[in-house]
Amino acid sequence: MSYLSIQDLSVRLRNGLPLLRKVSLDVKAGEVRALVGESGAGKSMIGKAVLGILPRAVRLTGGKILLDGEDLLALPPKTRRQRIGAKAALIPQDPLTALNPSRRIGPQITDRLVDILGWKRPEAEARALELLEEVHIQSPGRVMKSYPHELSGGMRQRILIASAFAAEPKLIIADEPTTALDVTVQKQILKLIREMQERHQTALLFVTHDLGVVSKISQSLSVLYAGKVIEDTDVRAFFDAPRHAYSKALLAATPKYTDPDGSLMPVPDNIIAAVEREVAAFDAQMNE
Amino acid sequence: MQIVRALLTRLATTLVTLLGAAIIVFVVIRVVPGNPIAMMLPPGATEADIERLKTLYGLDKSIPEQFWIWIVNVVQGDFGTSITLRQPVFDLVIGRLPATLELSLMALLIAVLIGGTAALTATLYRDTKIEGGIDVAGGVALSLPDFLWGLALILVLGVLWPLFHISGRVSPSLGFDFQSNFFLLEALLRFRFDVVFDLLGHMLLPAFALAIPLAAIILQLLKQSLKECMHDDYITLARTKGYSETSIITRDALPNAILPTLTLIGVQFTFLIGGTVIIERLFSYEGLGNMAIDAVINRDLPLIQGIVLVFALLFTLVNLLVDMTYAALNPRLRHA
Numbered sequence: 235m236s237y238l239s240i241q242d243l244s245v246r247l248r249n250g251l252p253l254l255r256k257v258s259l260d261v262k263a264g265e266v267r268a269l270v271g272e273s274g275a276g277k278s279m280i281g282k283a284v285l286g287i288l289p290r291a292v293r294l295t296g297g298k299i300l301l302d303g304e305d306l307l308a309l310p311p312k313t314r315r316q317r318i319g320a321k322a323a324l325i326p327q328d329p330l331t332a333l334n335p336s337r338r339i340g341p342q343i344t345d346r347l348v349d350i351l352g353w354k355r356p357e358a359e360a361r362a363l364e365l366l367e368e369v370h371i372q373s374p375g376r377v378m379k380s381y382p383h384e385l386s387g388g389m390r391q392r393i394l395i396a397s398a399f400a401a402e403p404k405l406i407i408a409d410e411p412t413t414a415l416d417v418t419v420q421k422q423i424l425k426l427i428r429e430m431q432e433r434h435q436t437a438l439l440f441v442t443h444d445l446g447v448v449s450k451i452s453q454s455l456s457v458l459y460a461g462k463v464i465e466d467t468d469v470r471a472f473f474d475a476p477r478h479a480y481s482k483a484l485l486a487a488t489p490k491y492t493d494p495d496g497s498l499m500p501v502p503d504n505i506i507a508a509v510e511r512e513v514a515a516f517d518a519q520m521n522e
Numbered sequence: 523m524q525i526v527r528a529l530l531t532r533l534a535t536t537l538v539t540l541l542g543a544a545i546i547v548f549v550v551i552r553v554v555p556g557n558p559i560a561m562m563l564p565p566g567a568t569e570a571d572i573e574r575l576k577t578l579y580g581l582d583k584s585i586p587e588q589f590w591i592w593i594v595n596v597v598q599g600d601f602g603t604s605i606t607l608r609q610p611v612f613d614l615v616i617g618r619l620p621a622t623l624e625l626s627l628m629a630l631l632i633a634v635l636i637g638g639t640a641a642l643t644a645t646l647y648r649d650t651k652i653e654g655g656i657d658v659a660g661g662v663a664l665s666l667p668d669f670l671w672g673l674a675l676i677l678v679l680g681v682l683w684p685l686f687h688i689s690g691r692v693s694p695s696l697g698f699d700f701q702s703n704f705f706l707l708e709a710l711l712r713f714r715f716d717v718v719f720d721l722l723g724h725m726l727l728p729a730f731a732l733a734i735p736l737a738a739i740i741l742q743l744l745k746q747s748l749k750e751c752m753h754d755d756y757i758t759l760a761r762t763k764g765y766s767e768t769s770i771i772t773r774d775a776l777p778n779a780i781l782p783t784l785t786l787i788g789v790q791f792t793f794l795i796g797g798t799v800i801i802e803r804l805f806s807y808e809g810l811g812n813m814a815i816d817a818v819i820n821r822d823l824p825l826i827q828g829i830v831l832v833f834a835l836l837f838t839l840v841n842l843l844v845d846m847t848y849a850a851l852n853p854r855l856r857h858a
Binding site for chain 1 (some may be wrong): 649756758759762851852
């Protein structure tokens with residue numbers, strides 16, 4: 235049973251330019267699905283559509299988003315907002331800007347529990363302390379009283395992860411959560427996300443452009459090009475034998491330590507041209 | 523320890539500022555044409571009469587000498603005697619200061635309430651006709667200075683529809699026996715709401731005249747900062763948590779957006795206090811500003827000096843208050 239099921243989701247710019255072209259993908263309960271694609275392919279846009287945080291310049295033009303069997307887009311705005319707040323959470327990309335600089339850490343973790351889910355404050359605080367320990371933060375009591383600027387980037391990302399798990403959501407969307415961190419910290423954070431996901435049995439939609447990360451964290455993946463899912467498969471099958479020519483080229487373009495110097499391989503032009511034709515054909519078919 | 527040192531530094535700079543203001547005013551009012559003696563004596567007074575009066579008020583001495591005598595007395599708490607009103611300057615100023623304080627604080631309150639609400643509403647309804655309407659209203663409010671708003675308010679709400687009093691601070695017919703000069707505060711504390719009502723009837727028009735331009739400035743800057751904040755990542759994150767737009771704006775964006783506005787309010791509030799001089803005159807409101815104009819017309823040198831000193835003290839106090847609030851609201855400054 236899929237916990238999140240996106241069906242034929244279309245998103246356009248206000249001027250009509252399509253950003254997502256009838257995207258469909260499922261994330262089963264407790265499953266980790268990676269969402270890969272180059273910059274501008276629409277990876278983040280999918281996560282934003284699910285969480286109801288699409289930018290004002292774009293609009294949803296069609297499709298369904300089923301969260302726990304309920305079509306989010308059919309709900310009235312207030313109910314939708316609260317449903318998302320209770321059942322899903324975001325691990326954002328940049329830990330340096332995702333915490334409110336003028337609020338202490340504690341309330342930023344507990345606010346959703348108290349205000350949206352109606353917990354008592356002491357319970358919520360106890361829960362926050364527990365979560366901070368789970369993400370391996372030393373002296374969580376002191377951190378709860380700190381302001382974001384007093385903490386390092388790695389610490390802040392741990393806090394954001396703890397905060398995402400606060401309400402025991404059954405779906406977490408991680409939007410390139412390690413891109414803004416330096417390489418040594420990246421690995422720890424990735425491990426932490428994986429660890430938390432397993433312990434809490436949460437479905438995870440992991441948005442990334444790094445295929446190396448995909449093999450470490452996910453069971454299934456969707457490859458996106460120009461807002462269209464061109465391959466939807468499980469990870470082992472993908473790395474063994476990608477079906478789509480673009481996927482093959484993408485995989486071949488991933489640099490390896492064993493490669494000789496200067497052997498970076500971009501996706502070849504003819505393959506790009508082929509995918510572009512495919513997308514154009516799809517658009518033409520839709521417009522009929 | 524750090525706080526004590528900061529306060530001491532602040533006190534020292536305040537004293538220097540006050541001294542500077544005192545010197546400038548002291549010299550200027552003695553250098554410009556016209557002097558109190560000429561105002562007091564009937565036409566045809568003899569040279570000898572003039573000299574006698576000058577000696578009486580110490581005006582025959584050199585300006586530095588006069589200043590020295592005045593400042594020594596001020597340090598001892600003696601601000602001199604008003605030439606025209608023949609009462610101690612200190613008592614006169616202290617008697618009038620509460621009226622001006624009440625008026626300017628009321629104006630500030632109105633400006634913050636209107637400007638703040640308008641900015642929050644415009645942010646909530648950004649990129650819609652409502653924001654456009656609020657912007658137009660702000661532009662209109664800014665296009666006239668406070669005293670012209672005063673005149674407009676008098677004409678419309680005082681004469682055309684006489685809903686408000688347009689002159690004085692309180693109706694004498696009320697026969698209320700004030701124990702202090704903080705009329706509004708006192709009436710509130712004594713639960714005399716009929717008196718409060720009458721006081722507000724006098725105070726609201728001049729307060730609005732002072733508040734309208736300031737409200738527009740607050741609106742523009744706060745709206746700008748709020749709209750910038752609304753693109754920040756922590757706002758997006760708060761959205762995913764299930765909060766409504768209204769609570770995101772007030773709880774997450776406002777504390778981050780308010781700092782520039784706060785600094786601006788501080789600066790503009792000192793202008794507003796300056797504006798009371800003309801507004802009080804316009805509404806015959808018995809405050810410090812109204813007294814200042816009389817003092818200047820009559821070349822009442824000791825009174826002018828006393829009033830200027832109080833205004834300068836008010837300005838520096840306002841600035842100090844702004845700095846303290848700023849530090850309290852911005853956690854990044856607290857430990858610095």
